[in-house]
Amino acid sequence: MPLEFDATDSDLVLFLEEAAAQLRVLSDGLLVLERESDAQLIQALFRAAHTLKGSSATIGHTRMASLTHAMESVLDNVRTGALTPTSSVIDSLLAAVDALNVLNGEVETRTESGIEIDATIAQLHEIAGRKEPAARRKHTTAQAGERVYEVEVVVDPRSDWPAVRAYQALMELTALGTVVDSSPSEQELQSGEGGQTLLVTITTTRAAESLQTAAAAIAEVVSVAVRPLAAAPAAKREEKREPPAEPDESADERRRIDLGPELRGASAEEQLAVAGARMARLSRMVKVDIGQLDEMLNLVGELVIDRGRLMQVMRELDQRHGGDASLEHLVDVAQHLARVSDEMQARVMDFRLLPVESVFNRFPRMIRDLARKSGKAIRYEMTGGDTGIDRSVIDELGDPLLHLIRNAIDHGIELPAERVEAGKPEEAEIVLSAQHVESQIMVEVTDDGRGIDPAKLRAAAVKKGLLSQEAANRLDDDEAINLIFMPGFSSAAQVTDVSGRGVGMDIVRTNIEKVNGTVSVRTELGIGTTFTIRLPLTLAIIRALLVRVGEAVFTVPLISVQETLRIRSDTIHTVQGREVVTVRERTLPLVRLADLFSRRGRSAERDDGEWSYVVSVRTGRADLGLVVDGLVGEQEVVIKSIDTTFGDSEGIAGATILGDGSVSMIVDVPQVVDGLAAKVQSELARAGQARMPAAHAQGGSS
C-alpha cells in the first residue's frame, strides 16, 4: 500500500539521512551496552531514540514515533538506573531496532511494509515497568532562565487525524523544552484518543513566539494560544522583562532539519550556523545513479585501451622515425594523455569505492545472535573498516563472509567450558580485517577456536568415499586442510541451523573465484583458523599475463598465476597418460592451452622447441601448469563480456581488447583446473582407483 507522509520529498530525504545515522547509533550502541554499561553511551542511545521519535512524528510516521517512544521509555529507565540492561532487555531493544529499520524503509519506498509492531511496543512498555517518564518529569522544577507556559493547540475539527496532528504539535513542543504535562497525554494521542484540543504545560528557555510558531506550523492546526504560567523561581528579573530574543527562523530551521538534541541548548546563532553548514554540505553533494558510474567506468575503460594502442603506435613510429621533432612533440602529448587517462581511471574507480565497513557492519549483530543461540561467548573485532572497495566487489563479498563467520562460530569456536579447560579465555574472538595489498583487497576472518584437524578431514574424506585411504594418507597437512573446499565436503558432525548443511566452503570458493578472487585457509590446531579472501579492487579491470599460443594471444588473470617457468621440453614426462613436470620436487600436471582450446578437440600442431613455457596457476582446488608457446607480457586489461547467444565457451571467462585493437580471450583458470580435475577423477574412477584430483601425482619424475 502506498504511504503518504506529511512532508515534502526533500524533507523526507533529510529525514532518511538523519534516521540512518540515529539507527546506526542505536544498533551499534546497544551491542556495546550489552558488554559495558556507560553513562555517556546510554545518554547517546536515549538521545538517538528521542531524536528519532521527534523526527518521525514530524513527518507523520506515527508507528515509528510510537515505537521509538517505547524505546525511549526503556532507555530512560536504564539511564536513571531503574533498569539493568540485561541481554533480554537488549534483545527487545534490538528487535525494536529491526522493526525501526523496516519502518524507515517505508519512508524510503513510500510503501507500507505491513510489519506488526504492537507486540514489540507492548514488550518494551512491559520492560519499562509501565513507568511513565512524564510522570516523573512533573516534579521537575523549572531551571534558571526557564519559563513555564501553557500552550493550547486546537486542531481543525474536519481533520481526519486530529490525534496525529495534536501528537505532532506535542512533539514539536517537546523538542523546544520539557513538557511537564499534556492533556491528552502522549500515550492517549498515540492510541488515537482525543486530540482536537491539546493542552500542554511546558518549561522552556524559548520565547512564547517560538512555541507559537512551532505548533502553528503543523498542518490542520487552526489556533495556538501560549500563556505564561509562572517564571522559574531562580529566574532573574531582567530576563523577565527581556526574554531571550530568538529569531523565528531558528524554529523554522528546526522543523526542516532536526538539529539533534545536543544542540538544543545552543544559542540560536549557533543552531543557525550548524543548520546552514549542514544544508551547504548537502547542496554540495550530487547523487549519481550507480548505473551512470558503471557507464563512466566503461568509457574510461575504453580510454585505457586506447591509451595502450596509442603507446604501441608511438613506439612503432619512434623506431621508424626516431629524432623527428614533431614526432617528439606527439610523444609528449601522447604521454600526457596517458597520464590524464590513468588519473581519470583512478578517480572514477574512487567514486565507486565504498568502505568495506558497509559489509562488515552486517555482522556484529549476527555474531551476537548466533553466539547467544549456540551458548558461546564471542567478542567481535573489526579492523580496516574504512578500506575502500569497489561497489561491484562489495556485492560479491557479503555472502562468502557470512558463510565463513557462520562456520567459525559453528565449527571453530568452542563452548566456554571447553575453552577454559584448554586454558583459553572463556570469551572467543572473531576478527574481521581488511587491507589493500598491492592491487587487491585482502579480507581475513580469524577465530581463536579449535582449528581444523587435518587428520579428521582425511578420515572424513575417506568415509565419504571422496578419497581412498591410501590417497588420503599421501596428502600433507595443507592439502588435507584444503579438502574443506571440495564440493559436498563438510566435517561437521551434525547439521546445525547455524552453518547449515555442508555445502558451504566449495560455494564460497566458487563464488570468489568467479570474480577473479582467491580464498585460502591457515589453521593451527587448538589456536585458531584464518580464512583469507583476496579480491581484485574492481571487477572491471584486472592485471593479467598475456601468453601466446600459436598465433593467438590469451589473457591469464594474474591473481591465479603463481609463477612462469621456462623448462626444457625434454623434462616433461607422462604419468598415466598425462603430461607432468617436476618443479622443486613437486609434480605439476600440465595442460597445453593449444590442445585445450583447439576446435573440436583436434590436437593442435605442436611447437616442439627445446624450451617450453609454463604458467603455473593455482586455484583453491589444485595447481596446474598451462603450457604456452610464449610469454607476451603483463598489463592491465578491461574485462568485456562475450555475447552468449552462441553458447558459453568453456574455459573462457570473457574477452579483452589489446593494445593493437585485437581481441584476446581471457582464460577461466578455475574452470580449466576444475575441468581437468573432473576429467582426471573420472579417468581414475574408471581405472577403479578414486583419488585426489589433479594436483598431487606423486612420483611423476620416475
Place this chain on the structure above:
Amino acid sequence: MSEQQVREAEEQIVVFELSGESYGVHIGSVQEIIRPPAITAVPRAPEYVQGVINLRGRVIPVVNLHIRFGLRGEAGEATRASRIVVLEIEGHTIGAAVDAVSEVLRIPRSIIEPPGATLDGEQTRHLRGIARLGERLVILLELGHLIHPTEIAAEMAA
C-alpha cells in the same frame, strides 16, 4: 497510388555477395558495414562462429553465414572487397562476414516471392523469400533464425 502508398509498398534492402550469390537483408537490421578487422577465434565455440572482433571497444561475435544457414557454395577467401555486415538482431549485435557489399536497393514488396517457388527444401528454411530483379535473384534472409538456438537444435534433430 499516392506517394505514401508507394513507400509502404517498398522496402530497402542491403545486398551483399556470398560465393557468387546475392543476398539481401532489411536495411533496418544493418547497423553498419565495416572492413574486417583481426578476428579472434573463440575456443570451443560452434563451427559457424568465426570468432569475435573489436567494434569500437565492444566485443561482438562474427558469424559465418555459409555454415550457419547451410548456404550453397563455399566461403570465399578474404579479399579487398570482404566486409563485415554488423547486424542488430533482437538486441544482439552480430557481425556477418560477406564477400562484398554491392548496393542498397529499394524494391517493391510485390516482387518478393516465397522461397519454395525457386529453391529446394534444405536452403529455404532461413529465407524470407526471393526478390526477382530482371535477371538477378536476391535471396532475402530471415535474420531471426541467426540467433535462436532452438532453430539449430531442431535442425540437428531433423
